[in-house]
Amino acid sequence: MLDSLKKIFSGNEADIPVNTGSKPDISRVKSAELYEKSKTYFPGGVNSPVRAFKSVYGTPLFIEKGDGCYIWDADGNQFIDFCGSWGPLILGHNHPKIREKVTEVMQNGMSFGAPTALENELAELIIKNNRFVEKIRFTSSGTEAVMSAIRLARGFTGRDKIIKFEGCYHGHSDSLLVKAGSGLVTFGETSSAGVPKSFAEETIVIPLNDTNAIEQAFNQFKDQVAAVIIEGIPANNGLIMQDEEYIKFLRKICTDNKSLLIFDEVITGFRVGFEGAAAHYGITPDIVTYGKIIGGGLPVGMYGASAEIMGHISPDGGVYQAGTLSGNPVAMAAGIATLTELSRSGFYKDLNAKTQDFVASIQRFATARNYKFKVFTIGSIFWFAFTEKDKIQSADDIDAGSMDKFKIMHRELLNRGIYLGPSGYEVGFVSAAHTKIELEKAKRAIFEALDLVFKK
Structure with missing residues (x-):
């Protein structure tokens, strides 16, 4: 031995x-x-x-x-x-800094349904160290963050259709529980009972790493595509690495068609680096979603974008999104402690x-x-x-x-x-x-x- x-x-x-x-x-x-x-x-x-x-x-x-x-x-x-609660525990279990911060905050209460200074503190940690977001909104899960990002993209563009990719998982919201149909570019088919076919009709599912497929999708549904959504690095169906050229192609075709590019970084955000997969590829998404790590093991999600795009979220704009526990102080405390450690040289x-x-x-x-x-x-x-x-x-x-x-x-x-x-x-x-x-x-x-x- x-x-x-x-x-x-x-x-x-x-x-x-x-x-x-x-x-x-x-x-x-x-x-x-x-x-x-x-x-x-x-x-x-x-x-x-x-x-x-x-x-x-x-x-x-x-x-x-x-x-x-x-x-x-x-x-x-x-x-x-090596599961780490499916990714959030980048510092390990029961980290003393997180435990201390959470315990300190809990002495004053666990939820108020009102703004707290802790929300500002965590937001500042994220925005100051992330070139891809100017304003953010906290949610209580990654699924909720992605669902809200889709709604925001539709509200901002005035369009309905979403392009997603086979092998990418974006949580269990109805719009994204859709699998590919029989054709190369097709309306998707629902992948869960209980999801109306009408939801699938607004979601176009195409193969990953196939430039012809996405070109065909834009040609077929021109001026109807609100956004393309992709996992920064698909990591819910194996680890499916994409060529940098392909990701940059997605960025260009979205820009050319006035559609938004959404990076789902619920797994990769703050895991492959503080700025996630977007920095790895050297591209700027229009909207990014995060989760897991930013809550230090507690339920949390987040989406963010430029101030212009985020200005469409209520109460500033007409895209509604809310949550009783969004930004709750205990999760914010865990996030602050976690990101403080991650930001160390x-x-x-x-x-x-x-x-x-x-x-x-x-x-x-x-x-x-x-x-x-x-x-x-x-x-x-x-x-x-x-x-x-x-x-x-x-x-x-x-x-x-x-x-x-x-x-x-x-x-x-x-x-x-x-x-x-x-x-x-x-x-x-x-x-x-x-x-x-x-x-x-x-x-x-x-x-x-x-x-x-x-x-x-």
């Missing part, structure tokens, strides 16, 4: 011995009891579908606490966490560097073993894909059959104390709380899991 770990540290991943077998399954007795009880209260026993573990092995884990990069479940199992450089070292070592191991396995990454986001492809640029590039391999990998990693999100389509996150010790333990577990996946 010691010799194997030394090889991991030295970069000699090719020489690490092949794993000899699976580890016993962790105890899930208490989690299973809680799950059975929860099914009497909630559809499927959960409050968000992916948590039900339907894509992986066993019953869902019920988490009791988190600290740093660790979480513990109801059975007392400890895991190194060298934060992203250090976090991204250790992430890249981590994933590079895993890729070297897989390559040395001739495994059909790739690690895609940007910043502190990574995604494990069972493929030989060097690029995944559309939803069609993802092999659905490979999810069986992820199911095995997920089980083996849980049994070794490593927690990934329970779906092979979901990305993972490294946090500032992950140290070299945890990352080396995780590497070893991943190496063993990969050996077992490709043995079966």
Whole structure:
């Protein structure tokens, strides 16, 4: 074991011995009891579908606490966490600065339904460090932020149609729960029961990274397109990296057609850098949406744009949007504490560097073993894909059959104390709380899991 770990540290991943077998399954007795009880209260026993573990092995884990990069479940199992509450916890669980700020603010009350100075403080942190927004509006979720951004784009342009892309997820609002129809450029089809067809008729769904498709969409629906919406870096259906030229093409075609470009940065905002994916690509969206990280683990969303565009939001303009808990002081406090830490010199450089070292070592191991396995990454986001492809640029590039391999990998990693999100389509996150010790333990577990996946 010691010799194997030394090889991991030295970069000699090719020489690490092949794993000899699976580890016993962790105890899930208490989690299973809680799950059975929860099914009497909630559809499927959960409050968000992916948590039900339907894509992986066993019953869902019920988490009791988190600290740093660790979480513990109801059975007392400890895991190194690479889910991070699906991205918000860039500083790790239960960060002392966030806890202190939230506790301080809660002494004065938790919600007022009225403006507070904390809203100004968080807004100033965002706007002063982000060239893409002059004014913002807080919401209570990323879904709500995107929904409001769509309404704003329609109100500003006086147009109705929205172009979105296959493989991009923008929350569960009706306008965006739409999948591609049968043609290259087509009105979408609803992807959920309960969404009227009339909503889908205003949403055009096209393939990612296809300039012909978007040109055809604009030619077909000229003067009707209010906005094009895209995830800054699509990260809800694998990690689908787009060519910089394609993103710049989107910017140009939107400008040429007087349509708005909306960047959904709910995942990538403040994760790949303080200014998100827009800065990575070197383009300026018309509207950006954020969430997750800006709440430090509490429910929050935000959308922003130029003062001109945001001037159309009520009470200044005619585009209505409101929320009882929008800008609530507890979430604002968590956001202030989080962004203060992120704005420290060298934060992203250090976090991204250790992430890249981590994933590079895993890729070297897989390559040395001739495994059909790739690690895609940007910043502190990574995604494990069972493929030989060097690029995944559309939803069609993802092999659905490979999810069986992820199911095995997920089980083996849980049994070794490593927690990934329970779906092979979901990305993972490294946090500032992950140290070299945890990352080396995780590497070893991943190496063993990969050996077992490709043995079966």
